[in-house]
Amino acid sequence: MAMPALDAEKLKENALTSIRLGIEDFQRSRLAPEQNGDPARALSAIRNLFAGVLLLFKYKIATSVDDPEDATTLIFNPPEVLPQSDGNGGVEWQPVGKFKRTTIDVATIKKRFEGFAIEMDWATIDKLQECRNHLEHLHPANTLGEVADFVAELFPILRDFVQTQMNEQPAELLGAAWLIMLEHHTFFMDTKVECVTAWKEAGVPDLMQHWLDECQCEDCSSSLLRPHAEDIENGISVEGHDDAFRYVCVACSHSDLIGPLMIKNLDDAYDYDPRDGEEPGIETCNECERDTFIIGEQHCLWCEAELVYTECDLCGEALRQDDQFNDGLCGYHHHVHEKMMRDD
Ligand SMILES: [Zn+2]
Ligand SMILES: [Zn+2]
Ligand SMILES: [Zn+2]
Structure with a gap:
């Protein structure tokens, strides 16, 4: 069968070139215009770096076998295997056509790594790929x-x-490019x-900590946010002053309120579509009036308010904030109970 030619050393060379270019783009994207900087290079930085890493992965796969012809079958997309009649009422699965001229994608690289017991932190790779697509x-x-x-997450x-x-x-x-990555990391x-x-000094509600960790600058999307020094000095807390407490982005100096951003992250994570018959997972807390009451967990992540009555005395149904004035009954049983009292 005719196969596309594969040169493993060329793969490696291309991978390293792509990574070096990516780092060069990354540097240019961060410089001021008067220093020949260009923010538009940020995207090509990500494209080059991600492509470079995938090429390195393919190089590894290609060099995991001794025979170059075997290597080719691992790197190029294989022909489709389709069922055919064997002429005797049975079925035969046969490859149709040749190996394609395209090389394998991330999903197939993952399968090859599994097949050859090559370990990889796929959770981070998936995250980086998602980031690339989103950017x-x-x-x-x-x-x-x-x-x-x-770039910092790619480093390790x-x-x-x-x-x-x-x-x-x-x-x-990688020479100089590696030193730049190392320093940045x-x-x-x-x-x-x-x-x-x-942030430990900023009085962030304990149960909201995870949603603080998820926060990104609203201007440049950096995750490097710190509490505003003035607000720390003034002794106010995020918990009590979410209408005043600010973050500052270390990357671009943008500053805004941290509390609403944390709550937005939380609410986005519990986003639902009523058209699909889905129910909201979060509602406004009766105690602190923030949109941080987790319905399923029956408590508020901001003020830690909990329900007095958690399930109906009669049917065991989980109760909600709205049911708290029904003396421990669900809406239905409370209604039935009231009706009985009236009829007596
Ligand atoms: Zn920023
Ligand atoms: Zn609350
Ligand atoms: Zn009930």
């Missing part, structure tokens, strides 16, 4: 922070892969730790 649709100016997150994946799967040193393979992680520590 395609945004204005570059609103993505600079997210691109910086992307690339480092571990080059060291353990390729038995090489990233600094030797170190800065990112240090800043992240500083941010997390600073």
Whole structure:
């Protein structure tokens, strides 16, 4: 069968070139225009970096077998296998056509890795891919922070892969580009730790902590947010002053209220479509009047208010905030009970 030719060393070379270009784009995207900077490079940074990493993965797959012809069958998309009659009332599954000229995608790379027991942190790769697809649709100016997150998250994946799967040193393979990534990653992680520590002084409601971690700058989408120094100095807390307490973005200096952003993240996660017959998972808390009452868990993530009556005394149905004035009964049984009292 005629096969497209595969040159593993060429794959590796292309992978490294793509990663180096990606880092170059990343640097240019962060410089001011007078320093020859160009925010529009952010997207090509992500494209190049992601493509480069996938090429490295393919190189690894191609070099996991001894025979170059076997390598080709692993990297190019195989012909479709279709059922055919064997002429005797049975069925035969036969490949139809040739190997395609296209190479395998992320989903197939994942299967090849599984087949050859090559370990990978797919959760992070999936997240990076999602980020890449999502950035395609945004204005570059609103993505600079997210691109910086992307490069920082890619760093450990690339480092571990080059060291353990390729038995090489990233600094030797990638030269100056590696030093830039390393420096950026170190800065990112240090800043992240500083941010997390600073928020500990800000009086964030305990149960809302996860939704703080999900927050991204509303201007540049960076996850590096810290509490506003003035608000810390003034001794106000996020919990009591969500109408005043501000975050500051470390990446772009944008500042806005943190409380509503946390609540928005929470509400988005519980988003529902009434047209599909779905029910809301969150409602306004009767105690603190924020949209942070989780109906299914019967408590408020902001003020930790809980229900006095959690289930109907008669039928066991889970009760809600609205049912709290029914003396421990669900709406239906409360109605039946009232009616009986009237009829007596
Ligand atoms: Zn920002
Ligand atoms: Zn509440
Ligand atoms: Zn009931």
